[in-house]
Amino acid sequence: MLVLSRRTGESVxxxxxxxxxxxxxxxxxxxxxxxxxxxxxxxxxELLAELASSNQSAASPPEDAVASLAEAMRKRQE
Structure with a gap:
């Protein structure tokens, strides 16, 4: 990582x-x-980290939702 010191009005x-x-x-x-x-x-x-966390939560349904879906599919096949 490059570390620089700058004053107000100075640029990189x-x-x-x-x-x-x-x-x-x-x-x-x-x-x-x-x-x-x-x-x-x-x-x-910090917004990128929050977005990544939100996307992870949305992509990973709760365990009970997966179990409910599996049960519904079993009942449908009967």
Whole structure:
């Protein structure tokens, strides 16, 4: 991991077309501006983790739902 120190108004350039600028520093909060093409996805890490967790929950039905479905299918075959 590259670690840099920047002051308000200073930037870091990633590749040819992404610029990250420090907009403001207040205590322990840093406002960051990101200038990137629309084709580049920019997301906050905590939202990606929450989305992954939500998707995992949605894709894994509760055990009783699986058992109920299996029982319904057995009854249907009879």
């Amino acid at each position: 350039v990633l590749g040819d077309d992404i610029t990250v600028t420090i907009l403001e520093v207040r205590g322990d909060v840093v406002r960051v501006g990101i200038d990137a093409p629309r084709s580049v996805k920019v997301h906050r890490a």
